[in-house]
Amino acid sequence: ETGVTQTPRHLVMGMTNKKSLKCEQHLGHNAMYWYKQSAKKPLELMFVYNFKEQTENNSVPSRFSPECPNSSHLFLHLHTLQPEDSALYLCASSRGGGTRDTGELFFGEGSRLTVL
């Protein structure tokens, strides 16, 4: 148990569906992240939120839409995805806050997404 919980663990959706991934952290952290993990590729940072404010968006297609209502919750809204978007989507948190950040990411177990 890392203190970061992701739901659902598995999701199958068609290209015209709309779905959402949810992440919750119980660590009191101030920064939350979405990463994409594909086979034989580096972990790809998608979005970063610090104190609920989006601080990074790594040229992610608009069919992925993040939402961070508070420092403990993070969502990834999905719509009109492509088969190449099939991957493991990992949520992570860190202490955040600039120099107070220790640099350690705490990952959830991921949501395995399959786009048909």
Add this chain to the structure above:
Amino acid sequence: QQQVKQSPQSLIVQKGGISIINCAYENTAFDYFPWYQQFPGKGPALLIAIRPDVSEKKEGRFTISFNKSAKQFSLHIMDSQPGDSATYFCAAGTGGGADGLTFGKGTHLIIQP
């Protein structure tokens, strides 16, 4: 250049042997080098990390060796055990924060009993 190059892609080591995974980087601004361990069905977890003011850091059976001039760092697992079988990712970042990490592609390590 933000890339971190990791090798080998996969590695098989006999129980009790030494596992060595290497990473190289180009960006001289990197000043934080963590290694993450990921078991099947789990998210990555921080294993050990080093900053460039030291050339080596050891925690139990795990050691990071860092060569600043060569822009390379490596993970050594001594007395490798079957429970060490996992995927290992190196990463590099600046400023010590977690939001600027660049990850390698990962090494799938299998320790044979």
